[in-house]
Structure formats: C-alpha cells, structure tokens
Amino acid sequence: MKVLIIEDDPLHRSYLNEAIRAALPECDGVLEAENGNAGERLARDLKSAHVVMDLQMSQRNGIEAARTIWKERPETRILFWSNYSDEAYVRGVSRIVPVGAVYGYVLKSASDDRLKLALRSIFIESQCVIDREVRGMQQKSLGNVNGFTEAEYEILVDIALGLTDRAIAQRRNLSVRSVQNRLQQLYVKLGVHQPLGSQDDDGRFNLRARAVAVAFLRKLLNHNALERAEADLAAWLARHPHD
Amino acid sequence: MKVLIIEDDPLHRSYLNEAIRAALPECDGVLEAENGNAGERLARDLKSAHVVMDLQMSQRNGIEAARTIWKERPETRILFWSNYSDEAYVRGVSRIVPVGAVYGYVLKSASDDRLKLALRSIFIESQCVIDREVRGMQQKSLGNVNGFTEAEYEILVDIALGLTDRAIAQRRNLSVRSVQNRLQQLYVKLGVHQPLGSQDDDGRFNLRARAVAVAFLRKLLNHNALERAEADLAAWLARHPHD
DNA sequence: ATTTTTTCTGCGGGATCCCGCAGGGATCCG
DNA sequence: CGGATCCCTGCGGGATCCCGCAGAAAAAAT
Numbered sequence: 001m002k003v004l005i006i007e008d009d010p011l012h013r014s015y016l017n018e019a020i021r022a023a024l025p026e027c028d029g030v031l032e033a034e035n036g037n038a039g040e041r042l043a044r045d046l047k048s049a050h051v052v053m054d055l056q057m058s059q060r061n062g063i064e065a066a067r068t069i070w071k072e073r074p075e076t077r078i079l080f081w082s083n084y085s086d087e088a089y090v091r092g093v094s095r096i097v098p099v100g101a102v103y104g105y106v107l108k109s110a111s112d113d114r115l116k117l118a119l120r121s122i123f124i125e126s127q128c129v130i131d132r133e134v135r136g137m138q139q140k141s142l143g144n145v146n147g148f149t150e151a152e153y154e155i156l157v158d159i160a161l162g163l164t165d166r167a168i169a170q171r172r173n174l175s176v177r178s179v180q181n182r183l184q185q186l187y188v189k190l191g192v193h194q195p196l197g198s199q200d201d202d203g204r205f206n207l208r209a210r211a212v213a214v215a216f217l218r219k220l221l222n223h224n225a226l227e228r229a230e231a232d233l234a235a236w237l238a239r240h241p242h243d
Numbered sequence: 244m245k246v247l248i249i250e251d252d253p254l255h256r257s258y259l260n261e262a263i264r265a266a267l268p269e270c271d272g273v274l275e276a277e278n279g280n281a282g283e284r285l286a287r288d289l290k291s292a293h294v295v296m297d298l299q300m301s302q303r304n305g306i307e308a309a310r311t312i313w314k315e316r317p318e319t320r321i322l323f324w325s326n327y328s329d330e331a332y333v334r335g336v337s338r339i340v341p342v343g344a345v346y347g348y349v350l351k352s353a354s355d356d357r358l359k360l361a362l363r364s365i366f367i368e369s370q371c372v373i374d375r376e377v378r379g380m381q382q383k384s385l386g387n388v389n390g391f392t393e394a395e396y397e398i399l400v401d402i403a404l405g406l407t408d409r410a411i412a413q414r415r416n417l418s419v420r421s422v423q424n425r426l427q428q429l430y431v432k433l434g435v436h437q438p439l440g441s442q443d444d445d446g447r448f449n450l451r452a453r454a455v456a457v458a459f460l461r462k463l464l465n466h467n468a469l470e471r472a473e474a475d476l477a478a479w480l481a482r483h484p485h486d
Numbered sequence: 487a488t489t490t491t492t493t494c495t496g497c498g499g500g501a502t503c504c505c506g507c508a509g510g511g512a513t514c515c516g
Numbered sequence: 517c518g519g520a521t522c523c524c525t526g527c528g529g530g531a532t533c534c535c536g537c538a539g540a541a542a543a544a545a546t
Contacts (some may be wrong), residue, residue: 009326011254030478055324083252134456142304162435162453165503175525184505192405204480206532207504212407216459216469223466237447408533421494427535448532449502 002029002046003123006039006053006065007081017050018079023116024123034061043076050123055082055089061224063092069079072099077122080105081115086219090137091153092228104129147187148189150218155182157229160212160221161187171236183208190214245272245289246366249282249308250324255351259295259324266359267366279303286312286319292368298325298332304467306332309423310339317341320365322372323348324358329462336466370451391432391463393472398425400472402456403464414479426451433457474477 003020007013017030033039033047037060043051051069053061062080069076078101080093085107097103104122106115110131120128130138148156158168165183169176187193192210215221244262250256260273274289276282280303286294294312298305305323312319321344327348347365350356353374365386373381391399401411403462408426410421412419430436434435435453 003418011258015254066333139284142466159449159452159458162448162450162456164447167447177526178524180504181524183503187504202259204407204410205337206402206404206407206451208449209402212452212455213403213405215467216466217473219466223459226456230456256493418495420496423534426533430534 001049001050001123002031003027003050003052004031004042004048004074005034006036006048006051006057006062008031008034008054008057008059010034012054014082019112019115020052020119023119026124036065036232038061039065040068044072047073049073049076051076052079052081052119053144055080055084055093061227063089063096063224066093067096070096070098070101074101077102077126079118079122081108083108084219084222085131085133085137086222086224087137088220090134090203092225094138095240102126102128103135106131119241137158148186150184152186152189153220155179156186156211156215156220157225159183159208160226161229161233163233168191170240183211228230244270244293244366245274245291246270246293246295247274247276247282247285247291249276249279249294249300249305250301251277251297251300253277255297255324262355262358263295263362265458266362269367279305279308282308283311287315290316292316292319294319295322295324295362298323298327298336299467304470306335306339306467306471309336313339313344315346320345320369322361324351324353326373327465328376328380328461329465330380331463331465331468333377335468337381345369345371348377349374350376365445370395391429394425395429396463397431398422398456399429399454399463400468402426402451403458403469404476405474406476413483426454428453433453433461 001024003024004155005013005016005020007016013034017032020027020030027050031042031048033042035057039051040051040060042048051066053062053065055161057065060084066078066080069078080103082089082105083215093103093105102122104118106118106129110118114131116230122125154172155168158171163171165176165179166173168179173178174182187207190211192205192214212221244269248256248259248263250259256275256277258273263273270293274285274291276285276409278300282294282296283303285291294306295306295308305325308320309323311453312321323346325332325348333348336346336348345365347361349361349372353361357374364370364372398411401414403453406414408419408422409420411417415422417425430450433454435448435450435457455464465468
C-alpha cells in the first residue's frame with residue numbers, strides 16, 4: 001500500500017509523512033507532491049488509491065485535483081486535510097465526491113491522534129471520517145435550516161462573478177424575472193434589507209453588492225470557490241460567443 | 244532579549260521557535276501566543292520589543308494585532324511571516340507601519356536561511372527585510388504603474404462592502420458624481436469594460452459587481468481586508484445614524 | 487503669474503436593478 | 517377532481533447605476 005501526499009507547505013508535508021508512517025505500518029511507501037498538478041500526475045502514473053491532500057494550494061487547488069483524480073479512479077480514497085472549515089470548501093468537496101466513495105475531512109487544528117485515527121479509518125476500515133466542525137457546516141448547508149438551496153448558492157456565485165441578471169438568465173435557462181426572484185430569496189436569507197424608496201431604513205446598501213460582501217464575510221464564498229466559478233464561467237462564455 | 248511568537252499553527256510555531264533559537268543565540272527567551280488577542284496581551288505585559296507573527300489568524304488577525312502593538316510601543320520590531328503575498332496584505336501592513344519602524348515581511352515558502360537571515364537583520368542590525376516577491380507587490384501598489392491610488396483602493400473597498408454611490412459620497416465627503424468618476428477610473432484600471440447600450444460588446448457584466456470579483460481574483464482584496472473594512476464601516480455607521 | 491493638468495461637480499439620459507402585482511403551469515395532498 | 521403550495525413568467529414603475537458633456541475649482545508644472 002502506498003500513500004500519496006499532496007500539500008504545498010513543506011513543514012506540513014513532512015509532518016504528514018511521519019504521521020502516516022506511524023499510523024499505517026502496513027504502508028510501504030509515501031509519495032509527496034507539492035501542488036495539485038503534480039499530484040494528479042503522480043496519482044495517474046502510480047494508480048495510487050490512497051491520497052491525503054490539502055485544499056487551497058497555489059498551483060492548482062485541491063478540489064480540482066480531487067475531481068480529476070476521482071474522475072479517473074472513483075474508488076480512490078482521499079483524506080482532505082485543511083486549515084479551514086469554510087462553507088465554501090465543504091460545499092465544494094461534497095459536490096464532487098462520487099457516490100459510495102470513501103473520504104475524510106479533518107482540520108489541521110485537529111490533534112495528532114485524530115489525524116492518525118482518521119488515516120486508519122479511511123484507508124484500512126473504509127470508513128468516512130468528517131470532523132465535527134466540518135459536519136456542522138455540511139448539515140447547515142444541505143438541510144436548509146439557515147442554509148442555502150443549490151439554486152440560491154448558484155445565483156450567489158453568479159452575482160459574485162459580476163454577471164448581469166440577463167446573463168444569469170441565459171446561463172441558467174431562466175427568465176430575467178425568475179433570476180430576480182431568486183435574488184430576492186437570497187437577499188432575505190442573507191439578511192440584506194431593502195434600501196428602497198424610503199429614509200426609514202438604510203438606503204445605504206446596494207443589495208447585490210452587499211449580498212456578495214456578507215457571503216464572503218460568512219465564508220459562504222472564498223477565493224478558491226471564486227476561482228473555480230470563474231473558470232466555469234470562462235468555459236461557458238467560450239461556448240456562447242454572444243447573442 | 245526576548246522574542247514573542249504570535250502564530251496559530253502549532254507546527255509553524257515550534258518551527259519558528261527552533262529557528263529563532265538557532266539564529267539568535269543572544270536571545271534568552273521565546274514566548275508563544277496562538278492568536279492576536281493573546282499576542283497583544285503578552286506584548287503589553289512583557290513589553291517585548293521583538294515579535295514574529297503570522298497574518299490571518301482566526302481569533303484576531305495579524306494586522307490588527309500589529310496595529311495595537313505598534314500604537315502602544317512604536318519601536319517594537321515585528322517580522323511578519325505569512326503564507327501569502329496578496330496585495331491586500333502588503334497594503335494592509337504598509338498602511339500601519341509607524342514612521343522609522345523596523346519590520347520585515349517574509350513568506351513561509353522562503354528557505355530556512357532566508358528566515359534566519361531576516362531574523363538577524365531585523366532584531367540585531369535594525370534593518371528592514373522585505374521578501375522580493377512582497378516588494379514587487381509593494382512597488383506595484385505604491386508607484387502606480389498598473390497600481391492603485393489610495394483613492395481608488397478606498398472606493399474599491401466601499402463597493403466591495405456593498406455601499407451605494409450616495410452612501411460612499413456621504414462617507415468620503417464627495418458628490419455622487421465624483422464617486423462615479425472614481426468608479427469609472429477603477430473600472431478602467433481593473434480592465435472591466437462597459438456593458439453599455441449595445442450588443443456588440445458584452446452586456447453580460449454588472450460593472451460594480453464585476454470589479455469586486457476581479458479584485459478578489461487578483462488578490463487586491465481578501466477576506467481579511469474585508470473584515471477590517473467591515474469593522475470600520477460599522478463604526479462609521481454608528482457615528483452617522485441616518486440622515 | 488500663467489498655463490497645463492487633474493479633480494470635483496451638476497445635468498441628463500439610457501440601461502439596469504429591485505420588487506409588488508398577477509396569471510400560468512407543476513406537484514402533492516385529501 | 518378541487519385545492520394548496522411552489523416556482524416560473526410578464527408587466528410596470530421607482531430607484532440606482534453607468535457615463536458623456538462641460539464648466540468650476542484645485543493642484544502641479546512651466
């Protein structure tokens with residue numbers, strides 16, 4: 001059994017390496033890659049079925065790497081080892097995990113033991129392990145108690161990218177009015193109130209821009225998610241030259 | 244001589260600790276704090292004049308901690324040791340460094356030797372050390388070759404927060420039209436083109452929202468900067484109930 | 487001091503956004 | 517089948533945004 005590490009921080013990389021050797025004595029080889037691209041390549045060449053990776057790396061972020069790895073070999077087991085439990089990350093991961101796949105998500109702030117336990121659970125016992133904190137996010141985002149529908153999240157991303165109502169309508173195959181309906185739902189859920197024709201309330205906020213701001217502040221969005229969305233958008237724009 | 248470490252990642256903390264002891268044999272004590280709040284308190288209690296800190300910590304971010312530390316004792320020497328060279332961070336730091344203060348900014352990706360050299364330069368030789376990469380950002384941001392004026396950056400932050408033209412005008416003591424002028428400058432510099440009344444060009448982008456998006460993608464803004472700006476905004480809103 | 491450059495300001499109009507009102511279609515009950 | 521609930525859609529209007537035109541004020545250059 002070989003384990004592939006994909007992590008750009010050398011310190012964390014060597015720490016992981018040690019932890020893996022300690023937790024998995026049956027492991028007979030640990031490989032390291034320092035960014036998503038190299039990681040994908042190694043995973044492909046070596047057909048490694050056990051991966052531990054960081055999200056947010058400079059070259060190619062973890063989610064994209066995981067997606068291509070899983071696309072090529074869905075039975076690969078991946079442990080995500082990340083600094084943050086941003087909803088954007090959690091949602092990004094759970095969006096790409098294949099049905100029935102074994103994976104894990106533990107925070108870097110977790111203890112030594114938790115990490116090692118997770119390693120054994122995933123790679124030996126074939127059991128998913130998701131950090132308590134992360135699971136909290138997951139539930140909040142899937143169940144919609146104070147969470148967001150897929151549709152709402154989608155439109156949030158679209159306005160964060162700077163798209164027009166009309167452009168969103170085209171892209172999502174909706175009428176302009178429907179897009180606006182969804183936007184209003186979003187505004188309500190984000191607690192962004194109307195700056196309408198009245199001086200009793202604020203009138204200080206541009207709802208659209210404000211929504212994006214609070215989404216960022218609440219970590220519904222982050223740089224990584226934006227980058228992915230931007231790439232998707234670019235691809236879509238290429239397919240749809242312009243009306 | 245005592246050195247204070249403010250860093251939330253235990254791995255990096257202990258690495259720093261070792262590096263400091265190795266690089267500064269004349270140092271007779273290394274203290275550690277795992278977030279900005281604790282760091283400020285320790286700095287105050289111990290009157291420590293030598294600090295190494297991370298930016299982006301969960302409890303209280305590095306820039307705010309540095310600001311209060313420098314406010315209380317401007318001669319304190321601070322080495323910022325950060326993962327990123329985002330323009331938002333660089334600008335944030337250079338905005339708060341007192342005149343004549345000795346400080347440094349090195350990336351975590353730098354080599355062992357570079358870190359140790361920086362430690363000696365700052366704490367012993369009283370010489371500022373800024374990583375090459377970071378200095379690049381600094382010049383790009385201060386000199387305005389493809390860089391942004393203070394005014395432009397300011398208005399960028401304001402729209403990122405979701406403020407209305409009118410609100411920005413009030414806050415910055417300008418007419419609405421002037422705000423719009425600055426916005427147009429900003430759009431040009433960000434390479435955001437007009438979706439004007441024509442179908443020859445895009446018409447797909449809401450300039451205001453798009454500007455924020457590309458600012459994030461280019462790391463002119465980041466979560467940290469937004470949080471600081473939001474706090475400032477809240478304070479201002481409190482002072483100006485509503486017209 | 488005069489010219490040049492930059493920035494601020496008002497006016498106006500077209501495009502976009504925000505959203506209440508209302509009808510149509512889909513699904514899920516009883 | 518009638519009713520309830522949901523989402524999609526068009527219409528319309530007030531508010532906001534984007535920006536060209538152009539004069540006034542301020543700053544910089546000569």
